[in-house]
Each structure stands twice: as structure tokens, then as C-alpha cells.
Amino acid sequence: MGIISPGxxxxxxxxxxxxxxxxxxxxxxxxxxxxxxxxxxxxxxxFTITTETGAVHRWNWDEFLALKQDDVxxxxxxxxxxxxxxxxxxxxxxxxxxxxxxxxxxxxxAHSYGGYTTNVPLEDLxxxxxxxxxxxxxxxxxxxxxxxxxxxxxxxxxxxxxxWVTGLExxxxxxxxxxxxxxxxxxxxxWREERYW
Amino acid sequence: MRTGWNxxxxxxxxxxxxxxxxxxxxxxxxxxxxAGQHVDVRLTAPDGYTAVxxxxxxxxxxxxxLDITVEELDDGEVSPYLVRQVAVGDQLEVRGPVGGWFVWxxxxxxxVQLIAGGSGVVPLMAMLRAHAADGTDAGYAAPFRxxxxxxxxxxxxxRAELAELAAxxxxxxxxxxxxxxxPGSSTPPGRLDAATLATSVLPPTDNPAVFIxxxxxxxxxxxxxxxxxxxxxxxxxxxxxxxxxxxP
Numbered sequence: 001m002g003i004i005s006p007g008x009x010x011x012x013x014x015x016x017x018x019x020x021x022x023x024x025x026x027x028x029x030x031x032x033x034x035x036x037x038x039x040x041x042x043x044x045x046x047f048t049i050t051t052e053t054g055a056v057h058r059w060n061w062d063e064f065l066a067l068k069q070d071d072v073x074x075x076x077x078x079x080x081x082x083x084x085x086x087x088x089x090x091x092x093x094x095x096x097x098x099x100x101x102x103x104x105x106x107x108x109x110a111h112s113y114g115g116y117t118t119n120v121p122l123e124d125l126x127x128x129x130x131x132x133x134x135x136x137x138x139x140x141x142x143x144x145x146x147x148x149x150x151x152x153x154x155x156x157x158x159x160x161x162x163x164w165v166t167g168l169e170x171x172x173x174x175x176x177x178x179x180x181x182x183x184x185x186x187x188x189x190x191w192r193e194e195r196y197w
Numbered sequence: 198m199r200t201g202w203n204x205x206x207x208x209x210x211x212x213x214x215x216x217x218x219x220x221x222x223x224x225x226x227x228x229x230x231x232a233g234q235h236v237d238v239r240l241t242a243p244d245g246y247t248a249v250x251x252x253x254x255x256x257x258x259x260x261x262x263l264d265i266t267v268e269e270l271d272d273g274e275v276s277p278y279l280v281r282q283v284a285v286g287d288q289l290e291v292r293g294p295v296g297g298w299f300v301w302x303x304x305x306x307x308x309v310q311l312i313a314g315g316s317g318v319v320p321l322m323a324m325l326r327a328h329a330a331d332g333t334d335a336g337y338a339a340p341f342r343x344x345x346x347x348x349x350x351x352x353x354x355x356r357a358e359l360a361e362l363a364a365x366x367x368x369x370x371x372x373x374x375x376x377x378x379x380p381g382s383s384t385p386p387g388r389l390d391a392a393t394l395a396t397s398v399l400p401p402t403d404n405p406a407v408f409i410x411x412x413x414x415x416x417x418x419x420x421x422x423x424x425x426x427x428x429x430x431x432x433x434x435x436x437x438x439x440x441x442x443x444x445p
Contacts, residue, residue: 002204002239002241002247002290003241003288003289003290004241004242004243005240005241005278005282005283005289006243007278007282008241008242008282009242009246010240010242010246010247010248010274011248011274022239022247022249024248024249024274032437033435033437034298034299034434034435035420035430035431035433035434035435036420036421036423036424036433036435037417037420037421038430080251081237081249114430144413144417178298179298181297182296182297182298183297183298196292196293196295
């Protein structure tokens with residue numbers, strides 16, 4: 001236990017086992033972005049997976065929506081200490097997108113409109129752990145929350161769930177993305193509090 | 198980068214407004230920080246319950262001290278304690294300073310446009326102070342402008358110091374009063390709009406480095422207006438306070 005602050009009582013929230021260490025619950029949906037919000041029309045949107053050999057798999061908006069859609073209810077945890085429980089999303093599983101992809105690379109870099117990047121190991125994207133989401137709470141995903149579509153990797157801190165995602169690049173070796181080059185952890189497991197370097 | 202929890206001592210406190218207070222903390226072993234970084238503060242209740250919040254650093258000090266300015270939120274859990282209860286000599290647990298993106302680098306000689314919404318002025322004040330303190334690096338010659346949107350004169354942080362800084366030919370401070378104008382002002386209060394923004398900030402042709410900090414809706418709107426006015430999105434860095442906020 002750390003330094004006690006006499007007279008500090010706190011909010012006396014219920015002790016929720018779904019809450020990772022150092023996180024607090026929020027009912028709102030805070031926004032964390034590094035710059036202006038890109039405005040991407042769905043007809044201009046595309047998503048690609050580029051393998052280590054340079055092979056490119058490409059989906060436009062209509063092709064993407066024609067894929068099998070998953071409804072996902074999950075908790076999300078932001079590195080700035082808020083968590084939101086039971087959020088609902090609709091999107092395409094990365095398992096579906098990777099079905100036709102041949103690759104031996106074990107790492108990926110997510111690329112977003114506006115230049116944002118974040119690194120995620122491939123195994124953290126597969127087996128029902130990650131989606132490209134385009135709806136939140138039954139509504140079209142707002143641009144400030146990453147619309148038209150964002151990566152959703154809820155078991156990692158939420159900066160890994162890249163907003164305005166447009167592609168995944170397969171990498172043989174792990175490389176830092178944007179926040180990972182600016183002081184944040186390479187992996188970002190909220191249960192191990194992997195916030196900063 | 199300091200990533201573990203350290204014990205900091207509160208060495209002075211200063212009221213900024215009725216709802217906001219600056220705490221000067223001493224973090225043994227700290228050797229300065231970058232302008233725009235933040236720290237995490239952890240409070241522990243007598244029964245072990247803890248709460249953590251992030252606060253921007255307001256100061257640009259070279260040694261083991263730094264300032265945070267905390268505004269009390271109506272429904273806040275940590276901020277009321279830091280604004281109302283913490284006293285000089287108290288100890289707090291602090292992580293950081295952290296952050297390598299929303300920072301101003303004194304070696305960058307680009308013109309700088311700072312845009313603050315309310316308490317979003319805090320990390321921008323660190324940049325103004327770093328600019329004023331550093332007389333040797335290239336950045337000292339950079340023109341700095343602050344556009345500060347605030348409810349009224351009573352809500353302005355660092356008022357006297359901002360007036361002093363604005364005496365420099367390189368620094369310009371513009372206030373937008375959204376609810377209450379200063380006594381004697383001929384300008385009625387009102388929210389920032391795209392036209393006022395365009396005439397109050399450095400033009401896109403100067404290619405300024407732009408830092409915007411405030412509530413989410415404020416930052417979203419101002420960043421959109423700037424990109425529509427021709428500022429490069431790549432030159433705009435934003436820091437948003439969570440939760441709900443008002444538009445400009």
C-alpha cells in the first residue's frame with residue numbers, strides 16, 4: 001500500500017472484478033487522439049492487409065460490409081485509467097479477414113488515416129480477439145471515435161484499437177507504432193498495467 | 198522517462214481561481230521535464246482504496262520540482278481533494294512525467310500557436326514558460342501565440358504571469374471570453390467561431406506548430422476549423438480532456 005491521504009475517501013465504487021488494476025469506471029466515452037479527426041467518406045474508405053512479401057489483400061466499404069458480421073460485447077480499458085464495461089460493437093473479425101492471407105510474419109502494424117500507427121502481435125488479432133468495428137451501441141461509429149471503422153482489440157489498452165484504421169502491415173519483427181514511440185508500452189496488457197515503458 | 202510510482206512532497210500551493218489550485222511538487226531524483234508532459238497522481242484512502250488521475254504539468258523547471266494545476270470538477274473524485282484538502286508538507290504518489298508527443302521542443306524554431314479551452318491552458322503554459330526560460334536554444338526566437346477561450350476573467354489561470362509574458366515582442370496572448378467579459382470591455386462575451394479563430398491565430402502560410410488542449414468537443418471543433426482554413430493536420434497536436442465538454 002502506498003502513501004495514505006488522510007481524509008481521502010474516494011467514490012466507494014463497488015469492487016468490480018472486471019476492472020483491471022489502476023482503472024476506474026466511466027459511463028461516458030472519452031476521446032484520446034493525437035491530432036485532428038480525419039473525415040473519411042465510406043466510398044473513399046478501404047482496408048488492406050499487406051504481407052511481408054508485399055501481397056496486398058484489399059476490401060472497399062461494400063466488400064467489407066458483405067463479410068460475415070459479428071456483434072461483440074466487451075469491456076474496454078484506456079491507458080488514461082478509464083474503463084467502460086459491456087460496450088457493444090458490430091464489425092468483422094480479423095479471423096475472417098485473415099482467412100485468405102498467407103503469411104509467416106508474427107507481428108503487425110496497424111495504419112490509420114491521418115498517419116497513426118500501432119503495433120499488435122498477430123496472435124492478439126486472431127482467435128476471436130479482434131475486429132474491424134464500424135458500429136458502436138447500434139449506431140454508425142462517429143468519426144471522433146474512429147469511424148468509418150476502427151480496430152477493436154479489447155484485451156489490450158485501447159490505444160491499440162486504432163481509430164480510422166485502413167490497413168495492417170505484416171512484420172517479421174516487432175516495431176513500435178506511434179504511441180509506442182512516444183512513451184507507451186510495446187504490448188499494453190491492462191491486467192499487468194503495461195502503460196508506459 | 199520515469200514510469201514507476203514515486204513519492205512527491207507538496208512544497209507550495211497557490212490558488213488560481215475559486216475552483217483551481219496549483220500544487221508545486223518535489224520529486225526526488227527528477228531532473229527536469231518536457232513542456233506539455235503530464236503526471237499521474239495516485240491517492241490512497243486509509244482502507245487501501247486508490248484512485249489515479251492524470252494532470253498536465255504547468256511548469257518548466259529544470260530540477261526536481263514541478264507544478265500541476267488542478268481544477269475541481271463538480272463530480273470529481275480526486276480533484277476536490279487536491280484543490281481543497283492537500284496541504285504543504287503532504288505526500289502524494291506520482292508517476293511520470295510522461296508523454297513524448299504533446300510536447301514543445303525548445304530546439305524547434307517554428308512559430309507556435311497555442312489554443313486553450315478553459316483548464317486546457319495548463320500544458321500550454323508549460324510551453325510558454327519553457328519558451329521564456331530558454332534564452333539559448335533556437336526556439337527562443339520562435340513567435341508564440343496563445344488563444345485562450347475561458348468563461349470569464351475570474352476563470353483565467355496565471356493571469357499576472359500571462360500579462361508579463363505578453364510583454365515580450367515574441368509573445369501574444371488573446372482571450373476569448375465565452376460567458377462574461379471584463380469590466381469596461383466593448384466586446385460582448387461569446388463562443389469562439391471559425392471567423393474569429395482564423396483572424397486570431399498565426400496563418401497557415403507561417404506553417405505554425407499548433408497545440409490545442411481543452412475539452413473534447415472544443416478540441417474537435419477547433420481542429421476541424423483549422424484544417425478547413427488550410428492548416429496542415431500534420432502540424433496540429435491535440436490533447437483532450439475526457440468526458441463531456443462544451444463546444445467553443
